[in-house]
Amino acid sequence: MVHPHTMAAREDKAAHAAALGITEVRISELVERFYEKIRGDALLGPIFDEKVTNWPPHLARMKDFWTSIAIESGRFRGNPMIKHLAISDIKRIHFDRWLALFDETLQEVMPNAGACRFLSERAARIADSLMTGISIHRDGLPEIAQKRGD
């Protein structure tokens, strides 16, 4: 049985998405257009070209990912941190460019400012946590290094 609290949270999420006009069709459009821009981008295109050899499954996963975030939890099962740790030389500038293209696509696809803001904030938060994870993986925790005196 699904726990009643889980059920309530699930309904809240679906209701929130519906109120903002975030639908599966719009998420699908968002993902398709966003990765078109990414592939044509001078900074990000080459990174994706190297890693993604088969686009349809990647796009399907990303649709599941955004559906999980915005409409219905549990659609996506994956490990974004591991995937991004495996990209050498990924830096803040890449995330900033990624977020700029994402925001641009939101404006084209989503029906109102509230939907754009919601998805933009979620993307920015995830980008920050990926970037933090990548920095710690590379350089260790600066506070700990300081306490060690190195």
Ligand code: HEM
């Ligand atoms: C610097 C910017 C970024 C680059 C270059 C990048 C690149 C990639 C690459 C190459 C993959 C692996 C594809 C594959 O192996 O099939 C991937 C997967 C993924 N990315 Fe990113 N990404 C970036 C930012 C983000 C951000 C900000 C998010 C979320 C808001 C995100 C969400 C994901 C997810 C959910 C996956 C699938 C993970 C999985 O399958 O377990 N990415 N990304």
